[in-house]
Amino acid sequence: MDASWRGRLARLGQRAQERLLDTLFPLRCAACGAHGACLCEACQATLLRLQGRLCAWCGEPRPGPVCRRCQTHPLSLPVRSYARYANALVPAILRLKYRPDPALAALFAGWLEDTCRAAGWAPTLGVPVPLGRARH
Numbered sequence: 001m002d003a004s005w006r007g008r009l010a011r012l013g014q015r016a017q018e019r020l021l022d023t024l025f026p027l028r029c030a031a032c033g034a035h036g037a038c039l040c041e042a043c044q045a046t047l048l049r050l051q052g053r054l055c056a057w058c059g060e061p062r063p064g065p066v067c068r069r070c071q072t073h074p075l076s077l078p079v080r081s082y083a084r085y086a087n088a089l090v091p092a093i094l095r096l097k098y099r100p101d102p103a104l105a106a107l108f109a110g111w112l113e114d115t116c117r118a119a120g121w122a123p124t125l126g127v128p129v130p131l132g133r134a135r136h
Contacts, residue, residue: 027103029043030043030088030091030092030095030096030101030104031043031046031087031088031091031092032088038092038101038103038104038107039088039092039104039107043087043088043092044088046087046088047082047083047084047087047088047089048083048084048086048087049082049083050080050081050082050083050084051118054080054119055067055070056070056078057070057074057075057078057079058070058075058079059078059079059080059081078119080115080116080118080119080121081115082111082112082114082115092104092108096108112126
């Protein structure tokens, strides 16, 4: 059996395994609990996306290139967020933080990629924020 057939069989086996897991443990929305998606379309529609003209440092919506706060007290590194920490994003982030969820992690990774591209960045490293001492 040549390598191309082995690759095809491996992909087929992986898809069968994913379907079995989806049958046994169906995807549920991290925010509302609806079946079928890790974050349903209705909950994604509630996200308050940060778009348009953003401060080059803090990422807050601003009319100019840099907000007043960052002109006087700039951050050490430029920062970007996909959306405000509100609505359906709060339970989704908490779910991913405290329970492994590969589907939700993949969704967030796509959002981070889109955010980095929009900012003109080519990141080489993503750094998680660890729990504080009191939460450990």
